[in-house]
Amino acid sequence: MTVEAVTTLAEPGRNVRGTFKLGDLALRILAGLVLLYLFIPIFVIVLFSFNKPAGKFNYTWQGFTLENWANPFKYPALTNALKMSLNVAAVSTSIALVLGTLVAVALVRQRFTGSKAVDTFLVLPLTSPEVVMGASLLTLFLSMGWATGYFTIVLAHVAFQISFIAMTVRARIRGFDWTLEDASLDLGAGPVRTFFKVTLPLIVPGIVAAAMLSFALSLDDFIITYFVSGSTVTYPLYVNAATKAAVPPQINVLATAILVVSLILLAVGTLYRRKRIDA
C-alpha cells in the first residue's frame, strides 16, 4: 500500500479531510515553485546563449541570434579551457576511481580493526571548506617548491574525489548478497577469477554512477583549482577571468550544450535501468 493510499484511506472524515486536501494542494504548489526556482537561472543561461550582445558583456538582452550557436568554438581560449577541464576531469577521475573503489569494497566487505577511523578520515575531505583545502595545498606546493599548473590541479582534484567516490560506491554496494562470492570460491574459482566474474559485475553500476558524479565535480571545481592552477586555465577559471574583461555568449552556448548532454545521459541511464528492471 502506498503512503498516499494510506493517508487518504485512513482519513477520519469530518472537516479535517477538507483542510488536509487544501494543505496537500498547497504543498504540491509550493514544491512546484521550489522546482521552478531551481530552473530560473538555467532559463536565463539558455536564453542568453541566443543573445546578440552589444558590448563585451552578455548581461542585458539585445536581440535574438543563432550566430553564437553557429560558432560555438569561436574563441580558442574558451575551447582550450574546456578541453583542459575535460582532460583534468578524465585523468583525476580515473586515478580516484581506482583508489576510492578499493577502499569502498574493503569497508563494505571486510570487518577490520580501524575501519571506523578510516571511515571518519574519509569523510573529512568532503566536509572541509574548499577554500581551506585549496589554501593548504598551496602552502604544501610552495614549501616543496613545486610550480603550480596542470600537475598540481590533477593532484588536488584526486584528493577531493577519492573520498567522494569511496563514500558513493560504499553507499551503493552496501546490502548486496556477498554470499555469491563465497559460492564462487566454493565452486573452485580462485580469488582473482571471483573478483572479475562475480564482485566486479556486482559493483559496476555503483562505480559508473560515482565516476560520472565525480567527473562533474572536477569539471565544476573552481575554488580549489583557483589556488593551485598557476597559469593553467580550466573552464571555470576562464569564465571567472572573462567576467573581468569580456563575456562572450559562447560561454552560455557551451554551458547549455553540457546541460543537454547531461540530460541525454540521464535519460539513457534511466531507460537502461528501467529495461534491466523489466527484464
Place this chain on the structure above:
Amino acid sequence: MAGVATSNRQRSRIAPYLMILPALAYLAVFYAVPFVSLFRTSLSTMGGSIYLPTLTFAWDFGNYGQALSEYRDQILRSFGYAFAATVLCLLLAFPLAYVIAFKAGRYKNLLLGLVILPFFVTFLIRTIAWKTILADNGWVVSVLDTLHLLPPEGRLLSTSWAVIGGLTYNWIIFMILPLYVSLEKIDARLLEASKDLYATNRRMFGKVILPLAVPGVLAGSLLVFIPSVGDFINADYLGSTKTTMIGNVIQKQFLVIKDYPVAAALSFVLMALILAGVLLYTKALGTEDLV
C-alpha cells in the same frame, strides 16, 4: 585442504589493509600533510622583500590574534550568512523533498532527475545568471519598483540578501537529496499505524515524520553550511565590499596580497570550528547519511 583454508584466511586478514593503503597514503600526503604545512605557515613570520617573501617558522601565535581581531566582521558575517542560507535551504527543500518522497508516485525518478539537472551547469555560470537576474536594470528590480516594493534607489544586487540567496541556491541540492533519502526510508506502515491510532495529519507529521527526518536534516545542514561558510564566489559576484566573507579574505591574502601567515591562521580557525562540528556529528550519527 586445511592449509588452503588458513592461507585464504590469512590473505583476507591483510587484504583490507592492502586495499585501503593506496588511498590512505594519497590522502595522507595530499590532505593531511597540507594541513600540517598550513599550520606551520600560520605560525611563521614573513620576511624578505615583497618580490621575494620568505617564511620563517617561529611559533608566532600573534598571527591568530591578528586574524581574529582584524577580520572579526568577516568571520561573524560568514557564520551568519551560512546559517541564514542553511535555514532557507531547509525551508525550501523540505516541501520539495516531501512531495517527491510521498506524493510523486511514478514521477519520482523524473522529479529527482529534474532536481539534479540545474547543477550540471557550472556553479560560476549559475551565479553569473543570478547577477543578470538581480541587476539594477533587470526586470525583477523594475517589477518590484513599479509595485513600490523596493525603496527608491533600492537594489537587490550587492546586498547581504543577494549573497545569502546565492549561497542558498548553489547548495540547496545538498539539502534536498539527504532530506529525500531520509523521508523515503520511512516505513509506510508507521504512518498507517499512526493513522490507526487516530493521529491527525499534523500530529503524524510532528510525531512520526519529522523525528524520522532528523538525520536528513542534520546531514543536509552540514553539507550546506560547510561550503557556504567558506565560499567567496557569491560574495564576490553578488555582494559588495560590505558583504565580504572569510573566503574572500583567505583568497585575497593568499593569491593577491600574499600575506601567507595571517591567511593561514584564518583558514585554520575556520577549519577547526568546522572540524569540531563534523566530529560531533559523525560521533553521534556516523558517516552513512552524508553521501
